[in-house]
Amino acid sequence: MRDTLLEIKNLKVIYSTDGKVVEAVNHIDLKIHKGEALGLIGETGAGKTTTALSILNLIPNPPGKIVEGEICYCGQNLLKLSQRDMRAVRGNKISMIFQDPMTALNPVMTVGDQIAEVIRLHQKMPRDEAYIKAQEMLETVGIPGNRLKDFPHQFSGGMKQRVVIAISLACNPELLIADEPTTALDVTIQEQVLDLMEKLQKEFNTSLLMITHDLGVVAEVCETVAIMYAGEIVEYGTIEQVYNDTKHPYTRGLFDSIPKFHEDVKRLKPIKGQMPNPANLPVGCNFADRCPDVMPRCRESEPVVIDVGENHLVKCYKYIGGGDQA
């Protein structure tokens, strides 16, 4: 087993607006090992981005707040770090690629400035050198180095995302968080960007937390996967475990709702119903209302997480003994 790089323990994040409290992330535990690529899958609003922002301690406050839990990075709790120490982590040890490359870059600064900025922040080096390094990074992500002095609006969407990747990898971080890095891009570009990320991840031996709602992307890039639903992780395991030995009804629902080429399925089966209002979560299992296999006790109390074999974790009563089998 590889060393643990980052461990999220019992994390709880709430957003409070107008007196209403939304539990965006609800007591999750998650581990990322060195060099590992972990996929975090879930619907919109499941709490994926919140989890990612928590790692960098960038939850907008107000309205958001981390109320419980620890995020241990190399043995130290990031949540306890001073602002100053936290800044030394951001962009340096852990960096992040945001969902929308159109808005993630500052429109009034050249891309060179924006890449060099992160380099100069974390690697004490003179201006000129930082720009040379920035140019290298630009070339690494496949953009001609002479465009260093161009502004974001002079780039296309895919190229902007490459710039964002260049920024995030510039300091050779140990962990890269990619928050739906390809959602905003068209399919051909998506592929290029993913390939690039995968290549760079291998090259730099970076751990990757890939956040997406796209099961295919995860299958392509990741080794392990965590399925998130309504602020909780409902299933965790290796790609093989989760994809081939799907346990949780929600995960199964996800697989059923995407087209498969090797199977001849007449109709896709979307998951019925909607995710519960995070401001008003039900007692018991959050998925109970939509679950095809729901049991009476699912509505009475919350199931605990159980290891169904070789660190394949599921949070479902189906796999907890003592109950009526479905």
Next chain:
Amino acid sequence: MNKIYKLLIGLLVISMVLSGCGGSKTEAPAESSSSSSSSSSSSSAEATTETTFKDTLVIAHHEEPATLDPQYSNMISWFVIEKNIFNPLIDYIDEKYVPVLATSWENIDDTHIRFHLRDDVLFQNGEKMTADDVYFTFKRALESPKSASTFKTLDIENTKVIDDYTIEFALNMPDEAFFNSITSGRGNIVSKKAVEEMGEAEFARNPIGTGPYMVSEWISGTQIKLVAFDGYFNGVAKTPNLVYKFIPEASNRVIELETGDVDVALNLASSDIARVRDMENADIVMVPSYRYTTLTMSMKDEVLKDKRIRQALAYAIDKPLLVDVIYGESADALNGVMPTNAIGFKEMEPTEYNPEKAKQLLAEAGYENGLILEFQVDPGSEYLDIAEIIQSMWQDVGVTANIITMDRPSYLAQGNEYQISVRAGNANHPSNILIIYDSAFGDRIQPNDDYIDSALNEFRQIYDDADRKVVLDELQDYLWDIKYTIPLAHTKTIYGLSNNIGNFVPDPLGLVDWSIVTVTE
């Protein structure tokens, strides 16, 4: 009429005493320095004191002159400064004409007046003043739109320079008012040579006169600095420098006086009187001015042609209350058609405040159900305040006066296209005051009253004081009765004086000769 004289003397005494008080208030060891700084220049009987004088007298003035060329001036506030740069041939002091640049004068006949000039007067450019300069001055006065009508009876073609120090004015017609005209600022004598050398535009900024001070620096919009002219024929000025600072806000002139940044503040507002009186370092001196306010009615208007209506409007105004509210102690209710200190003023029986009588007169004239009038007001000065109060007073007798204000040029451009208005006059000679009733005057009242026209023409041709008084008294009675206007108030000129000012002689118009004034440290 020697009321004013007494007042002047009284104020002079007061100002002396006050300046004394000011000295003692400081509780300086040199207690005795308080002993009348005004007389200290000459009498130094008390050997113990050594009064030090400031070399600069700073005056807060409300308005910058457009020019210092006397023939091209028409604002009192400009003459206030010109007074210290120029001199006229004669002056009007204590109800009589006194020599200044002229030594004596005589009427050769009804239309010829000969003036004998001083032979020791120097202009500030070092030239001697001669009759040529006097002739030149009056000739250019007739070419200036600002002075021509003042000297309209002067026949410059037939005016002769007899010798260097004698000039004989010819008039188109007998004109007693001519004497008054030459005492006005427009009759200040300018240096012919200077005007011709400099040109009018330059002369307007750097004038050359015979007066105690000359312009040394004029910073547009900020201040004019004068320095004493050491060749002044009447003795070099006591204070070497005179500075007029232009401070448009009355309350700020008061503040400058309070902080000691200026020694004198001119043209204070009535609302500031109490504040200045409360100051430890300054006080108020007030003298009646020649300014009076009056309500005018257009005789072209069908409604106002009815005398009963005009009378009703007069009965409906509580004049003493109005004057008290608007002016406080800085003006008196005016019962007469001229300012009380005008030459030949006749005091009239006050029109009582009688709303009932007003209503009755209105009913007689056919307006028992009320009357709507237009009250057109120049937004400057106190006119709007007066209009608002009168509007309210008339409302009580059923007269609705709709106030219409517009910017001043539009107001003036309207000429006599109005019903009711308020105006102020500023003169001390009946010819200049009562000209507003003259048909030839054109604007404003336009009574086209033959009696008035002939009386106005008649009395200015009479040189005999007693005879003239008869005509003038009769005219004043008539005007008071006919009520083409409703005279309201006679205002005072308010000086704010720091306690270190001595030998101050107030002038009704603010035309103070600062050369004789002293300023102690």
Next chain:
Amino acid sequence: MLRFLFRRILMMIPVLLGVSFVVFFMSYFTPGDPAVMILGDMATQEDIQMMHEQLKLDEPFLVQYVNYVKNIVTKGDFGTSYTTKQPVLDELLVRFPNTFKLAGLSVILSVIIGITVGIVSATRQYSILDNVATAISFIGVSMPNFWQGMMLIIVFSVWLGWLPPSGFSTPMHWILPAVTIGTSSAAQIMRMTRSSMLEVIRQDYIRTARAKGQSERIVIWRHALKNALIPIITVVGLSFGRLLGGAVLTESIFSIAGIGKLMVDAINMRNYPLVQGGVLFIAIVMSVVNLIVDVLYAYVDPRIRTQFTTNSIRKKIRLGEVGDE
């Protein structure tokens, strides 16, 4: 950019012609007679007629206008003031330094205060600090200049005796008027900064900057502020331009010889040469200020910069086919 500047400077000619014509037209057809204004209401018809001749007021509108423009173009002669008979240009040039100083000082003051407080307000939205700053800015903008000026004089000149109550000759004289004017501009700039910053700090690229580990101070002052600057520059440019046209009430209260009072007096006296000269002068100043503002836009925002270069290559640039320079 140079071509752009050149074109804009060339464009000032039609602007000035337009301004002069509009003002000439307005003054010609506005009620009020300069002769009557100069002579007062006691003037006789003969006096007024004489004045009309001296001022050449009886000539037809177009003749007057053409002569006016001709004199400016051929002789650089803006005419002479009806009242003072001094050249209009001299009258303006005497007062302009004061106005420029006053405008410049108060704009500097208001920019420093407005932007700082605006940013603090935006970054701590709804905090006590924000609420206090907001309340003060409302007071600042709705407090009339004359009232504030009087209060400052009373406190700092009369009570404390620290500063002179009027005039504009020394730096000590500059403080109170600059503060008086600066307050309301500062309030406006503060509100604009706050609102603009609130928009910007929600943007993703600010989060990107934070994720890089950049300090909050630099995130705000470098990343956010530059993006928020466009409306702020506009407001600053406008208030600077407006102030260069003169601040009548403040000039009156502090007895400053400035353009504002000169112009109002000129309008009130129907002193047309001075009005026209003054308006032309203000037009030039405004055009220059607006030009500077536009150049600043381009400097601050590269997207606007490309718009000022020609249109055809703009598209190519956006498609990433050619470089910027």
Next chain:
Amino acid sequence: MSEKTVAIKSRNSGMMRDALVRLLRNKAAILGLVIIIVLILSAIFADIVSPFSYDEQDLRQRFMAPSAEHYFGTDEYGRDIFSRIVYGSRTSLLVGAISVTISSGIGTILGAISGYYGNRVDNIIMRLIDVMLAIPNILLAISIAATLGPGIVNVMIAVGISSVPGYARLVRASVMSLRDQEFIEAARSIGANDARIILRHILPNCLAPIIVQATMSIAIAILSAAALSFLGLGVQPPMAEWGSMLSNGRAYIRDYWWVVTFPGVAIMSTVFAFNLFGDGLRDALDPRLKQ
């Protein structure tokens, strides 16, 4: 077809309802709205609200300090200041609202066109704006008064027109940095015409500076109206108007504080209310704030 329009309509009204809900949830905005409503009501029902008439003089009760009889004291003619402020809200609100509507309306349109089309159109409109900026608003007011006759209408128009350039330049600046963004391209690509793009896509995105400018300039409008009144170009006395009450009271600042203070407070609370409401409105209309 009709179904489609219905659907769009309901979606639009849904958006408006969302905005309204957000607005109503904003306590500050509600406070602002309440003040504005109180002001408007007092303007409408001035006759009932005020204990005295605005022009009722009592020359023997001048400069009375605030008391139970005269809540805000009396002025130099013994008129009840409270009543004059209540009546004055009629003119002042009208002056503020109408001149700001004129200036923001015309200015926004000019600025949007100028910024959107750029180049020659921009140049022409902006040079026109330069011309407008140079003309002193007193001169403008005088010429308007000369054509329309004196009165409050001129003031509103003059103040309105003279602040058009401000809005135009402000909107132009915002539009310039917006017009090349992808969502505009997107709108263009689905065949939206220019007017629609400007009105539906660009302007909503530059509402913030417009609203800030508008709410701040209400105070400025009221105060500049006072300056014009001072020259005889504004409201005809004895009609009450806050700005004029303020400037007429200047002579009494040091002696009778209430004469200037209360009109000043009236203007301030109006500005305050419009700002609170404006801020709330901006937040409510901002689609990005939805989550």
